Amino acid sequence: AKRNGRNRFEYFTEQMGELAAKRRMIENDLREAISCRQLKLYYQPITNNQHQHIIGYEALMRWHHPEKGMIMPMDFIPIAEETGLIHSLGAYALHEACREAASWQDGQSVAVNLSPMQFKNSALVSVVEAALKESGLAPHRLEVEITESVLLDNTSVNIDILQKLKALGVRIALDDFGTGYSSLSYLRSFPFDKIKIDKSFINDMKDSREALAIIRAITGMSRSLDIQITAEGVESNEQFERLKEEGCTLFQGYYFGRPQPSEDRLKEF
Numbered sequence: 317a318k319r320n321g322r323n324r325f326e327y328f329t330e331q332m333g334e335l336a337a338k339r340r341m342i343e344n345d346l347r348e349a350i351s352c353r354q355l356k357l358y359y360q361p362i363t364n365n366q367h368q369h370i371i372g373y374e375a376l377m378r379w380h381h382p383e384k385g386m387i388m389p390m391d392f393i394p395i396a397e398e399t400g401l402i403h404s405l406g407a408y409a410l411h412e413a414c415r416e417a418a419s420w421q422d423g424q425s426v427a428v429n430l431s432p433m434q435f436k437n438s439a440l441v442s443v444v445e446a447a448l449k450e451s452g453l454a455p456h457r458l459e460v461e462i463t464e465s466v467l468l469d470n471t472s473v474n475i476d477i478l479q480k481l482k483a484l485g486v487r488i489a490l491d492d493f494g495t496g497y498s499s500l501s502y503l504r505s506f507p508f509d510k511i512k513i514d515k516s517f518i519n520d521m522k523d524s525r526e527a528l529a530i531i532r533a534i535t536g537m538s539r540s541l542d543i544q545i546t547a548e549g550v551e552s553n554e555q556f557e558r559l560k561e562e563g564c565t566l567f568q569g570y571y572f573g574r575p576q577p578s579e580d581r582l583k584e585f
């Protein structure tokens with residue numbers, strides 16, 4: 317038994333070593349990716365409930381690695397957060413999204429994801445300000461998406477940052493709502509423009525009464541608080557119809573369009 321135990325331990329440490337090596341490699345490559353412009357934003361349409369009319373796009377990061385091909389955010393955002401690279405990656409996303417959106421003739425708005433880590437840097441507000449100024453994008457065409465964890469620690473400092481962003485004219489959305497530490501009381505701490513219901517609830521809605529009940533609670537509350545609700549991860553007409561009935565007003569998901577490079581944005585729809 318002792319030998320087995322040791323073997324298992326050795327196996328475990330070996331795996332850990334591999335994982336650490338993989339992380340180090342991604343970290344090194346990511347540094348280069350930022351300076352060599354291998355990171356690209358893809359834009360996914362967000363529509364309203366009438367005629368599925370596009371009202372804006374969410375910018376989602378993709379890494380075109382010279383050898384490994386396309387790498388998805390879940391495989392590099394957490395590493396960027398751990399290593400602090402998220403600050404330059406985040407600034408890049410803001411500048412790039414504003415620059416590309418400013419070139420869109422149809423005047424659509426763009427939503428950019430902010431990592432909670434970016435709130436630890438006091439420069440965040442000036443980075444957003446610089447991105448707007450440099451691109452000439454009207455502030456109301458920029459939205460930032462934050463998650464609840466931003467409201468969980470350093471609450472007063474972070475709310476102050478959110479207020480400054482709002483004062484610039486930028487809209488603020490609360491992303492992945494219903495997951496994590498979700499508490500309805502967060503909605504009292506800041507006047508969010510939008511709430512995005514996490515796609516796990518949309519996915520489970522058909523078979524889970526709990527998921528449906530949570531969607532109902534969120535839409536019910538949003539009506540009284542006058543906040544717009546976006547349903548994420550809508551993949552079928554059935555889900556779309558049902559979510560409309562439940563009172564969702566905005567929609568995003570593969571059913572309406574996949575994330576696309578800026579130049580392909582209008583071809584899809």
Ligand code: C2E
Binds near residue numbers: 431550
């Ligand atoms: P998120 O902000 O919740 O973004 C929505 C995710 O759902 C995206 O995954 C999108 O491609 C995916 N999605 C959209 N429609 C559907 C659908 O109908 N079905 C399914 N199954 N998925 C759908 P993606 O692009 O892989 O991004 C994952 C996460 O990485 C994002 O989740 C966001 O948290 C983070 N992320 C992406 N880009 C950035 C960025 O520029 N900065 C930061 N800080 N985080 C980012």
Ligand code: CA
Binds near residue numbers: 374429461491
């Ligand atoms: Ca998002």
Ligand code: CA
Binds near residue numbers: 491
């Ligand atoms: Ca989300």
Ligand code: CA
Binds near residue numbers: 492
């Ligand atoms: Ca998410």
